[in-house]
Amino acid sequence: MNTETKSGQIFDWITLRRLYAFVKPYQLHFYGLILIIVLSAILAPVGPLLIRYTIDSKIATGDYPGLTRMLLLMIGVLVLQGIIQxxxxxxxxxxxxxxIRDIRVQxxxxxxxxxxxFFDNTPIGRLVTRTISDVETLSDVFSEGMAAIVGDILQLVLIIAVMFYTDWRLSAISLSMIPLMLLSTYIFKEKIKVSFNEVRTAVANLSSFVQEHITGxxxxQIFGSEKIEAEKFKQIxxxxRKANIRSIWYYSVYYPVADILSAAATGLVVWYGAKAILNEEVTYGTVTAFIMFINLFFRPIRMLADRFNTLQMGIVSTDRILKLLDSDDFTPNTGTYAPPTWRGEVEFKNVWFAYNDENYVLKxxxxxxxxxxxxxxxxxTGAGKSSIINLLSRFYDVNKGEIRIDGVEVHDYKLEALRQSIGVVLQDVFLFSDTIENNITLGNxxxxxxxxxxxxxxxxxHEFIExxxxxxxxxxxxxxxxLSVGQRQLISFVRAMVHDPRIMVLDEATSSVDTETEGLIQDAIGKLMKGRTAIVIAHRLSTIREAHKIIVVDKGQIVEQGTHDELLQQEGxxxxxxxxxxxEMV
Structure with a gap:
């Protein structure tokens, strides 16, 4: 079953215990909430008991001053219940x-x-779901999940205890519909659980389709596929729509059934209570109280099915979130060396690397x-050039061999210091939806x-930006x-320059621009590399003729190296x- 939609256990204590760790900073509020829940459950049967006492002791005896006092007391209890709620x-x-704020930040x-x-193997949509939808689901766990379930169960236990203490015969009659109620609640819970999964799957498919097709x-439009894509969207x-209607149908059936069973229990109490009153076995107040008890008892049972599903979905979301938090697929930052200055010497020594630990792309x-x-x-293309620069900044780690900068192995550097010393300008420049200034400074x-x-x-x-x-x-x-490709590329050069790295890496920086823009970029590259160590990857060989050394890579191996003139003389x-x-140029 798809991990995005599968259901979990209702009470997964290991997951709940992990979730409680996030509650610890707010223990005072948490225990305050528990106290409020207990008080709410205790007050639930108070109302019917006060009504019973008022009818039997005040109304039946004509004690109007006492009736006034009881009305004031009941109003006070209602106000107290409102405050507690x-x-x-x-x-x-x-x-x-x-x-959820703390979890989302973590x-x-x-x-x-x-x-x-990790990002190579994980769809972006799944990460978005983890940080947005799954975390938001946890909010319902607190507002409608565990705390509400505990409160409902405690209220049911107290009401049953008070009912049997008051009159066991009326209690037995009042609870006669409970087996049917529990059966219908269980069926509803199972059906709505499947329905919720279908809705979540439909929402995920809808979101994925819209995101992907807006991006592309x-x-x-280039291939005139608007009608075809519109039809696909219509089907999804x-x-x-069908998944939501199914869930609406289950609710439409369950709540009337619950109301009918509640009304049936009330009818039985009235029928038996009327006979008992005529035989002077019970009082008017007792029968009235039991009618109120039935309403108080059946209402939380109706809500429990929804609350269990909310908790269940929360457990599934929590489990997925914890798996991401527990992931150890990150670059180890065990190094501590952060020199005040960098010379910019780079050495690759017997480096082997594979993305999947089997097929080496660098040998x-x-x-x-x-x-x-x-x-x-x-x-x-695919020779391994970009892999070399990815290893230099430790975006990936080597399988064998070592990489040194200024004579120090890259793993010994503090990761932040290492990456701050290396400026990277890529072919595909990414700019955030923000101002040009913030795209240059990246919030620094x-x-x-x-x-x-x-x-x-x-x-x-500068003039273009102005x-x-x-x-x-x-x-x-x-x-x-x-912005155009060239404009984005030039802004990326400004970004690299203001961060002032000692080592500059340029990956296909001019391969996607026109000749005029290439001239501007080449001029910018010259200024950017001045006084710095530079590693350049280029398809256009005319742009690297002045390089101190040109290294030719083929199938993950260095096959030639030397200056432009030396390599031409080798006829290789x-x-x-x-x-x-x-x-091609001619």
Missing amino acids: FFNTYLSGWLGQNV LYQKVLKLRLK MNIV NDEH DINFTVKEGETVAFVGA KSISRERIVEAAKLVGV RLPGGYDYNVMERGST FYANLYRMQYK
């Missing part, structure tokens, strides 16, 4: 919202630490980049506007969709690549 609702909601902090390999809307939406890689040098990597308050403007002028993008509405406060929208892999690109 207020604190019950508020405290359970307050506790739930604070707990989840997101966990996601930030997960290594890229250009493909849909129809499944969602015995050895090279050295000296301080201030520019080294370029070339090779066919220490980077001033003056420093941003200075870097933008150096890269040659022409935008709002300038540096212009919102670039999701993924920078309002690089020379063939260069001639092929020269013909």
Whole structure:
């Protein structure tokens, strides 16, 4: 069964115990809520008992002053019950919202630490569900789940005890419908559980379809598939409608059945009670109290089915959340070394790497980049060039061999310090739905506007930014969709420059832009790499002719290395690549 929708046990004590750990910071409120629940349960049978006493001792005897006092007492009890209900609702909601806030923060902090390999194997939609939908479900566990179930059960126990203490014969008659009520509640619980799973599956399918097709809307419109996709959406939406209608149907049947059984129990009490009153076996007040007891008793039973399903769904969500929190698929940050300055020397020594621990994409890689040098990597798509730079920043860890920066193994560096020393400019630039300034600083308050403007002028993008509405406060929208590829690329250079890394990595930085924009970017690259160690990956060999060293990678292995002229003289892999690109340019 799909892990997204399968049901869990109602009382999974291990999961509930783990969930309680999140409640510990709010123990005072939690125990206050328990006290409120107990008080609410205790007060539940008080009303019928007061009515019984009033009818038998005040109304029947004509004690009007006593009747007035009892009415005032009953009003006081109602007010007290209202106050308790207020604190019950508020405290359970307050506790739930604070707990899910803490869980959501922990989840997101966990996601930030997960290594890229985890994201390679995990759909983004599943992570969104964990941090949003599953966490939100936990709020219902506090407001309508465990606390409410405990309160309902305690209320039922107290009412039954008071009923049998008052009159065991009327109690037996009042509870005669309970077997049928419990049976109908159990059937409803099982049916609605399946229905809830169907609704959750339909919602997940609907959300996934909409998210995916909005993201790929250009493909849909390019190929004129609007009608086809609209029909697919209609079918998925129809499944969602059917699933919801099924759950509505179960509710539509269950609640009338519960009301009929409650009315039947009331009718039996009235029938038997009338005979007993005529025979002077019970009083009017006792029969009236039992009619009220029946309403108090059947109402929580009706709610228990819903509450059990809420708790059950909460347990499933909690279990999924805990599995993500318990995940150890993150980059170990055991290093402690964080030097005040970096030289920028890079050494790969006998490095082997595989994404799946079986098929190596890098095989015995050895090279050295000296301080201030520019080294370029070339090779066919899939040769392993990008894997090399991913290993340098420890987005992935090597299987064998070692990588050193300034003579120190990368695992010995504090991870934050290591990544701050390496600036990466990718081919596919990602910009957040935020201002240009925030996309450059990434929230780093220490980077001033003056420093941003200075870097933008150096890269040659300042005038373009100033022409935008709002300038540096212009919102670039999701993924920078309002900017061209070249503009996004230039902004990424400004981003790298203001963070001032000692080692600069450029991955296919000019492969997706026109010739004019490439000229601007090449100028920006020259300024960006000045005085820094640079590792460049490029398809256009004309952009790396001035590199101190060019390393040719093929099928995960280094097959050639040297300067541009040296490699051309070797008449090997690089020379063939260069001639092929020269013909294309001609």
